[in-house]
Amino acid sequence: MRIARFKKLTLLLVLVLILLSFSCSESSDSTSFRFVFMTDIHVQPERGGVEGFKAAIAKVHSLKPKPEFVITGGDLIMDALGQRFERADSLYNLYGETCKLFEMPVYNTIGNHEIFGIYPKSHVEPSHPEYGKIMFSKRLGEGETYRSFDHGNWHFILLDALEITPERKYIGRVDSTQLAWLKRDLEKTGTERPIVIVTHMPFYTIFQQYKRGPTTPNGEGLVLTNAHEISKLCENYNLKIVLQGHLHTVEDIHYRGVHYIIGGAVSGGWWKGSHEGFPEGFAVIDAKGDSFTWEYVTFGWNAEIYNK
Numbered sequence: 001m002r003i004a005r006f007k008k009l010t011l012l013l014v015l016v017l018i019l020l021s022f023s024c025s026e027s028s029d030s031t032s033f034r035f036v037f038m039t040d041i042h043v044q045p046e047r048g049g050v051e052g053f054k055a056a057i058a059k060v061h062s063l064k065p066k067p068e069f070v071i072t073g074g075d076l077i078m079d080a081l082g083q084r085f086e087r088a089d090s091l092y093n094l095y096g097e098t099c100k101l102f103e104m105p106v107y108n109t110i111g112n113h114e115i116f117g118i119y120p121k122s123h124v125e126p127s128h129p130e131y132g133k134i135m136f137s138k139r140l141g142e143g144e145t146y147r148s149f150d151h152g153n154w155h156f157i158l159l160d161a162l163e164i165t166p167e168r169k170y171i172g173r174v175d176s177t178q179l180a181w182l183k184r185d186l187e188k189t190g191t192e193r194p195i196v197i198v199t200h201m202p203f204y205t206i207f208q209q210y211k212r213g214p215t216t217p218n219g220e221g222l223v224l225t226n227a228h229e230i231s232k233l234c235e236n237y238n239l240k241i242v243l244q245g246h247l248h249t250v251e252d253i254h255y256r257g258v259h260y261i262i263g264g265a266v267s268g269g270w271w272k273g274s275h276e277g278f279p280e281g282f283a284v285i286d287a288k289g290d291s292f293t294w295e296y297v298t299f300g301w302n303a304e305i306y307n308k
Contacts, residue, residue: 194240
């Protein structure tokens with residue numbers, strides 16, 4: 001009798017474990033994941049820039065659930081545009097070393113401040129082996145300034161949204177070579193997979209109109225000047241989000257099924273405090289299936305400590 005009862009209890013326990021295992025596998029959605037978008041970090045040894053970046057990284061690690069990866073939105077250092085090699089080199093090294101603190105992969109997007117030596121005041125010649133965007137591609141871009149990757153059932157595209165002019169300035173523009181690559185990348189991705197585009201220069205923004213009036217135009221150094229061409233290219237694809245930087249503000253423009261999100265700035269107002277009322281922070285995005293939610297998360301940075 002005892003043996004029979006023991007067998008029944010064992011069988012019942014096995015059935016319960018099977019049901020629990022089935023329930024857990026059903027509740028955990030393999031298409032669900034969290035990632036962080038951190039833009040305009042402007043790491044520098046001054047103004048507590050390194051300490052602030054470390055505080056932001058610690059905040060990322062404290063999130064529950066923990067993000068599976070981080071995407072940066074450009075302007076990672078402060079800056080390389082008008083600096084001599086020694087300064088630009090030290091800032092790139094500083095950013096790279098600090099990024100080693102992350103407990104998850106980091107995918108970097110190029111911003112205007114990563115472009116090395118194009119301003120004449122840098123005294124850098126175009127013949128320099130790391131001139132312009134080469135410094136970024138060699139050190140942070142895995143040999144490229146634009147690329148794409150997949151995570152779960154989502155596809156991510158990191159754009160190089162900057163063009164260097166003959167006058168040694170920059171404007172927001174994706175060149176013809178990259179546009180051809182983007183077309184091929186979209187075709188390969190297909191029309192079903194949800195897509196995220198990451199760009200330093202915004203496709204669209206209301207910042208200028210809100211601040212200076214509804215008829216105020218955006219300058220070519222403020223936005224992506226051929227964004228409409230890219231939007232047209234993406235029309236028949238499942239583009240969900242365009243993650244944007246550069247303006248140090250927080251916006252979410254939802255138009256025709258696409259969210260154009262400006263993700264604030266980790267540095268706030270270049271490590272001098274908040275910018276236009278937006279404190280230091282980053283965007284946290286939760287993807288599930290082919291939908292998502294997001295929020296702007298601050299990390300309690302007190303810039304006054306370093307700006308007395």
